Each structure stands twice: as C-alpha cells, then as structure tokens.
Amino acid sequence: NAGVTQTPKFRVLKTGQSMTLLCAQDMNHEYMYWYRQDPGMGLRLIHYSVGEGTTAKGEVPDGYNVSRLKKQNFLLGLESAAPSQTSVYFCASSYSLRQLTGELFFGEGSRLTVL
Amino acid sequence: KQEVTQIPAALSVPEGENLVLNCSFTDSAIYNLQWFRQDPGKGLTSLLLIQSSQREQTSGRLNASLDKSSGRSTLYIAASQPGDSATYLCAVRPRLLDNAGNMLTFGGGTRLMVKP
Secondary structure (H helix, E strand, O other): OOEEEEOOOOEEEEOOOOOOEEEOOOOOOOEEEEEEEOOOOOEEEEEOOOOOOEEEEEOOOOOOOEEOOOEEEEEEOOOOOOHHHHEEEEEEOOOOOOOOOOOOOEOOOEEEEEO | OOOOEEEOOOOEEEEEOEEEEEEEOOOOEEEEEEEEEEEEOEEEEEEEEEEEOOOOOEOOOEEEEEOOOOOOEEEOOOOOOOHHHHEEEEEEEOOOOHHHHOOOOOOOOEEEEOOO
C-alpha cells in the first residue's frame, strides 16, 4: 500500500518550459489536492478535485492547470514555468466528507526549481 | 477569511519534558481540525483529527484538544523524545456544504527540537 505517490521528486526547469507533476493514490479516495509550500507562506491550495473528471480552483490557481481523468491520478501542469513557481509541491487525498472524516493524506513532495 | 496561527514558531525543550503546541483560528465554523507532523524535506504525516463535535483525541503520547468557541486547539506531547523533533502543523477544514469545504487553512507550523 503506497498511499500517495508523487513523480518526479525533483525537477529543474528553465523559464518558459512546461512540465507535468503526477500524483497517484491507491486508497480509492474521492478528493485530491495540489498544494505548494513556500517559506513564510505556509501551505496554499492550488487546485483540487472532488471526483473523476472534476476540478476546481484553490487559493493560488494562476499559472497552473490540472486534470483528473482517472480517480487515482491527479495531474498538475505548468504550461510556461516562471521563477515564482519555484516551490515544493504536495499532493494530498482524502475520502469525501459524506463517506468519512475527510482526513488528509500527503505525498512526499516534489521540489521544483525554475531558473 | 479564516486565519490559523501557531505560536510559538519554534520551540526547544530537553528530552523527557511534557509540552503543549498551540493552534488558534479566527472562524469557529469548522468541520474538523487536523494536526500534522513534517520532517525536513518530507511530506506531512497525519497525527490526529478532531471533528467539530469532539473535544479531544488521543494517540499514544499525543493528545489533541479542541475548544471551538474560543478558536483554539492544543497538541500535548508527553515525555518528549529526540525523535519528536519536527515541524507540527494544524489545519482547519471549514464547515461548508459546497466545494468550498475543501479549502483547508493551514497554520505556519511550530518547529520543535527535543534535545537529548
């Protein structure tokens, strides 16, 4: 049981390049989230999904796109990376609030540097 | 807008001491509150989750309490050990029926160091 797995764990990009972060969970969770963590800013929600085929904006969605084509996967895309997107990205998942408590489970993080 | 504050930002204690970490929030309309531990360079590990109807939750040497009316939660760690050294974060889930119920607000964390 792997829980929440993120790939890649590290990536260096040049300004303007694109990339996709993949999050996979094997707990059959309905809800999935992408956060970024920056020094002094704490954890901020980028986008989230409450089920397969659905996505919604979080607190800081600009510059990012997401897709949830399969229940177990949640992809975060950067179409044109900027230095301000240098951060540590965390994926999380939970059961829906109708099913259980909504306890969040996190991946190990993906460290992205944009030069 | 919900604001979550954790004081102190950093704490250093000798091994064996009992300690309390604080988490305060401004909007008492919460669904639940969750405490996490984060080791350097790692993800967040869930420690305890307290539903809004509960007053406390316990797991081993950890005890979390919730006082919704005063907007406070505490995480009590008994007989601290060097292995407890980490950053501890609390997160509040709002009591909302729509998708906004997924907009959790995190505190800035308390960085704990337990010295041998």
